[in-house]
Amino acid sequence: MFLPRRKSTVLALACFATFSLWYFNYLQPTLAPFLPSDDPQQHLSNISPAAGPDNPLAPPAKPLVQEPIVDHGETEPVPPPSPAAEAKLNSQHYPVKSLIQLPTDAPVSIPKIQHTFSTEAPEDKAERENRLAAVKASFVRSWGAYKKYAWKQDELAPIRGGHSTIWGGWGATLVDALDTLWLMELKEDYEDAVKAVDEIDFSSIQLEQLNVFETTIRYLGGFLGAYDLSGGKHPILLKKAKDLGDLLYGAFDTPNRMPVTRWRWEEWRKGAKQEAQESSLVAEVGSLNLEFTRLAQLTGDAKFYDAIQRITDVLDREQNRTALPGLWPVIMDAKEGKFTDVGFTLGGMADSTYEYLPKEHLLLGGTNPQYKKMYEATMTPVQKYIFFRPMTPDHADILFPTGVRVNFNADQIVPDYKIQHLGCFTGGMVGIGAKIFDRPDDLRTARQLVDGCIWAYNHTQNGIMPEIFAMAPCIDEECKWDEEKWLKIVTIRYDKIDRFTEGMSDQEKGRSIAKEQRLPVGFTSLPDARYILRPEAIESVFIFYRMTGEKKYQDAAWRMFQAIENCTRTDIANAAIDDVTAEHPIKDDRMESFWMAETLKYFYAIFADPQVLSLDDYVL
Numbered sequence: 001m002f003l004p005r006r007k008s009t010v011l012a013l014a015c016f017a018t019f020s021l022w023y024f025n026y027l028q029p030t031l032a033p034f035l036p037s038d039d040p041q042q043h044l045s046n047i048s049p050a051a052g053p054d055n056p057l058a059p060p061a062k063p064l065v066q067e068p069i070v071d072h073g074e075t076e077p078v079p080p081p082s083p084a085a086e087a088k089l090n091s092q093h094y095p096v097k098s099l100i101q102l103p104t105d106a107p108v109s110i111p112k113i114q115h116t117f118s119t120e121a122p123e124d125k126a127e128r129e130n131r132l133a134a135v136k137a138s139f140v141r142s143w144g145a146y147k148k149y150a151w152k153q154d155e156l157a158p159i160r161g162g163h164s165t166i167w168g169g170w171g172a173t174l175v176d177a178l179d180t181l182w183l184m185e186l187k188e189d190y191e192d193a194v195k196a197v198d199e200i201d202f203s204s205i206q207l208e209q210l211n212v213f214e215t216t217i218r219y220l221g222g223f224l225g226a227y228d229l230s231g232g233k234h235p236i237l238l239k240k241a242k243d244l245g246d247l248l249y250g251a252f253d254t255p256n257r258m259p260v261t262r263w264r265w266e267e268w269r270k271g272a273k274q275e276a277q278e279s280s281l282v283a284e285v286g287s288l289n290l291e292f293t294r295l296a297q298l299t300g301d302a303k304f305y306d307a308i309q310r311i312t313d314v315l316d317r318e319q320n321r322t323a324l325p326g327l328w329p330v331i332m333d334a335k336e337g338k339f340t341d342v343g344f345t346l347g348g349m350a351d352s353t354y355e356y357l358p359k360e361h362l363l364l365g366g367t368n369p370q371y372k373k374m375y376e377a378t379m380t381p382v383q384k385y386i387f388f389r390p391m392t393p394d395h396a397d398i399l400f401p402t403g404v405r406v407n408f409n410a411d412q413i414v415p416d417y418k419i420q421h422l423g424c425f426t427g428g429m430v431g432i433g434a435k436i437f438d439r440p441d442d443l444r445t446a447r448q449l450v451d452g453c454i455w456a457y458n459h460t461q462n463g464i465m466p467e468i469f470a471m472a473p474c475i476d477e478e479c480k481w482d483e484e485k486w487l488k489i490v491t492i493r494y495d496k497i498d499r500f501t502e503g504m505s506d507q508e509k510g511r512s513i514a515k516e517q518r519l520p521v522g523f524t525s526l527p528d529a530r531y532i533l534r535p536e537a538i539e540s541v542f543i544f545y546r547m548t549g550e551k552k553y554q555d556a557a558w559r560m561f562q563a564i565e566n567c568t569r570t571d572i573a574n575a576a577i578d579d580v581t582a583e584h585p586i587k588d589d590r591m592e593s594f595w596m597a598e599t600l601k602y603f604y605a606i607f608a609d610p611q612v613l614s615l616d617d618y619v620l
Contacts, residue, residue, distance in 0.1 A: 092253045093273050100306040102296055107365025113435045113615040115549035124551070131558050132607035136184050138565060138574070139600045142591065143181070143189060145572040146173055152196050158573035159589040167218055167593070169206040171196065176218045176597035178226030178237070183613070184604060190226075194234045197223075202243055210263045212251045213284035218593055220244050220291040224298070238298055245295045245304055252307045258314070258334040259307070261285060276334035285334055286315055286353035289360050290619070315353070316370050319377055323406040324413065326381040328353060345403035346386055347420035354378055355425050358433045362619045375433055383445065385413050387426075390452075390471035392522045393481045398452035399445065400471065401426050418470045418527065424453040424536040428543035432615070435547065450544045453537040454556045459520045463563030464580040465537055467528035483507075486524065490514050493525040518581035532576040533568060533591065535598035539620070542606040546615050557606045564599075 120128070142156070150156040150163030154172040157163055166172065174193055181190040223241035227234070251263045258276035261284040268274055276285075289308040296305035314337045315328065322329055322339045329341035330349045346354055357378070361371040387399045401423040404415045427450035434442035456465040472489050487510025494513045504512070513519070519526060538557060545553035567585055568574040574595060577585035605613050613620075 092250070094253055094255050094257065096257065096303070096306055099302040100309045101302050102293075102305050103364060103367035105367045107367060110362065110366055110436050111438065113432060114546050114610070117549055117610045128554070128607050131554075131561075132604065135561060135600060135603045135607060138561075139180065139184060139596055139604070140186070142573040142596055142600070143177070143186070146596075147189075147192075149572070152199070155593060156573055156591045157589045158570045158575040158591040159587060161572055162589075164590075165206050167214060168210065169204075170200050170202065170219065172218045173591075173593040173596065175200075175222035176593040178222050179229045180596055180601040180604070182226060182230050183601060183608075190230075194226075194236065197240055198236050200240060202247055205265075208264060208266065210251075210265055211284070212248055212259055212261050212263050213281075213287055215244070216248060216288050216291050218597075220248070220295065222597070224291060224294050227298070228294075241295055242299055242301075245292070245299075245301075249303060249307060254335075256335070256337055257307070257310045258337060259285060259288070259311075261334070278333050278335045280332045280334040281349045282328050282330060282332045282339075283348075283350050283352050285311060285332055286328070287356055289356055290363060293360065293363055312368075312370055316374055319374060323408070324381055324385065324404070326377045327386075342406040342408070343403065344386070344406070345420075345423075346382065346401045346426055347403060347423045351422050351425060354382075355429050358429060358436060359619045362432075362436065372437055376437060376439075379430075379433070379439070379442070385415070387445065387449070388415065388417065389448075389474045389479060390417075390522065391474050391479060391481060391486065392455070392471075393483075395479060395481065396451070396455050397448060398455050399448040400452045400456075401449070415473070416470070417473055417524070418468055419456070421453075421465050421467050421531075421534050422536055424449075424465070424540050426540070427451075427453065428540035428620075431540075431544055431547050446544065450540050450553075453540065454560075457537065457556075457560050457563065459522065461518065461520070461581045461583070462567050462585065463559060464531045464567060464577075466526060466580045467530045467532065467534075469523050469527070469529075470525040471522055472524050486522065487511060487514070489524045490519065518579075520581070526581065529579040529581055530576060530588075531564070531568070531580050532588075533564070533574060533595040533599055535594055535602055538599060538602040538606070542602045543615065543620065545606055546610065549610075554606055557603060561603050 142158075145158065145161070146156045149161040150173070152171045152174060153163035154166045154169060155164045156173065174196055178190065178193055178197075181193060220241055223237045223244070227237040227241065230237075232238070247265070250265065250268055251259045251261075253268065254260060254274055254276045256276065258280075260274050260276055261280045262277065264272075264274075289312065292304040292308040296302060318337070318339050319326060319328065323342045324344050327344045328350065329339050330343045330345060331341035332339055344350070354375075357371050357375040361368070361375070364371070366372070382401075385404050386401050388402055389397075389399055392398070400419040402415045402417050402419060404413050406412075407414055427446050430442050430449060431446035433439060434446055453465060456469070457463055460466065470493065472486055484507060487507045490510040490513050491506050494517065514521075517526060538560060541553050541557050541560070544550075545557070565574070567577055567580070568587070570587060573591055575587040576590050576592070577587055579585050
């Protein structure tokens with residue numbers, strides 16, 4: 001999601017007096033019709049402007065109890081919620097006695113992130129625009145198939161031309177891709193999508209249990225991102241965001257105000273009391289802050305900020321009390337607000353908790369010092385235990401994030417050296433953190449992480465990085481390639497494969513396994529060879545290109561895009577594939593909403609004019 005960075009702005013303050021009456025008439029932060037929420041999974045896919053002095057979309061430098069919506073010209077009034085539904089949502093078993101308010105300090109000075117681009121040569125511009133057109137054509141094709149076969153449904157089935165209900169049945173792909181439609185200037189399609197949004201009924205849902213995190217990122221993020229990027233042209237987007245936020249707020253109705261992440265909303269609606277789960281994924285608890293903060297900024301309703309700030313306070317309090325101080329484990333006891341698990345990763349189930357630290361700092365204009373403090377506290381253990389340099393035949397100067405477990409009995413921190421495509425967000429995160437927190441040494445780390453994911457794309461048979469693979473770590477700074485060591489580790493990783501003669505040497509076994517498993521040289525195992533149209537790698541490549549201006553990252557992005565198109569294209573759209581190492585990968589009849597909401601958006605943005613979605617104006 002691209003959210004406008006918060007910058008001090010006289011214009012926003014001046015708008016308050018002029019538009020407060022309009023605001024209270026139409027957008028007063030009441031609790032909207034009772035809406036059930038959804039159940040999605042992982043990514044940021046939309047948009048809100050960043051905080052600083054020249055951004056009229058950012059919230060006022062001194063937010064008041066009710067924060068005005070900046071006028072964007074002629075707009076249609078937002079319909080009010082029904083009184084009955086409002087009263088129902090206002091009824092909580094564990095109401096907050098005193099809401100935590102948005103910070104009211106003036107935004108701090110945040111260093112510039114984006115490179116200053118010079119005028120490009122005519123031939124470079126022509127090449128860039130040709131690539132841009134190719135990405136847009138891919139999006140238009142997928143969007144056309146969605147409109148034809150899955151309109152207003154959650155996901156397109158890109159092989160059979162059907163649809164599926166995964167995330168509540170409210171049209172996850174439609175909402176998630178709104179900002180991409182606007183970005184690509186597909187205005188007619190955008191207007192059609194907004195009309196469809198107006199028909200969404202959150203009181204109708206096909207799921208008994210909602211994944212609050214996934215509902216937040218795909219729907220709430222979708223509404224807010226499109227509202228911000230389009231300059232508030234359609235107030236219905238903010239109205240729907242408010243309606244959904246009011247629903248999701250019910251998941252926080254627990255004794256300690258930690259959210260129920262897998263939420264049986266119908267039971268709560270009927271009056272059942274609830275508690276946060278004793279075993280919750282830290283990403284699902286710790287990754288709600290961007291959308292809820294932006295919703296609070298736009299509506300002036302402090303309850304949304306209060307909800308996520310209480311989570312932030314728990315993360316802050318417990319950060320140095322975990323088994324690996326500075327990091328939070330994958331599993332959280334949300335009922336008690338404690339972290340006792342011993343598994344740590346920046347990959348799936350934990351990733352966005354870390355990713356959002358610098359982003360929330362940007363969104364709030366640096367007015368909450370917790371996010372900088374927590375981010376910097378993570379970097380020491382991350383660089384010591386999580387990031388590692390793999391042994392490669394080409395001596396590549398790259399890094400990958402891995403997972404570790406703390407073994408108290410042996411007083412050890414044990415890495416598994418498994419690498420996830422999800423973990424590719426780290427290059428962009430570390431790069432942004434290096435800039436905004438004045439950590440120049442981290443820029444090299446960021447480059448190594450981004451280059452690592454590009455390396456993984458370049459070295460598979462089809463030019464696409466798999467979901468999960470493993471590599472061997474370097475044992476010293478020289479990091480010489482050791483084929484014997486590689487083959488030995490391959491043999492150990494696949495020790496359950498019993499098909500060797502007694503006379504076969506370890507190296508012969510290793511070569512045989514590597515050939516049979518289609519392991520790229522350097523890979524020691526391939527637990528999950530799929531590619532499901534993920535965006536994390538291209539997101540970081542885009543960010544690092546915008547930070548450095550180095551054209552080689554555009555070229556890498558183009559190779560990645562061509563490889564993905566070549567392997568995932570179906571008769572009507574694009575589909576996940578089962579094995580990036582297969583000569584002819586089998587396609588899965590699934591096209592996640594993030595394909596159009598994120599993956600194609602970042603491919604488009606890296607070839608767009610650099611002032612489109614500037615890193616100094618938006619939080620990605």
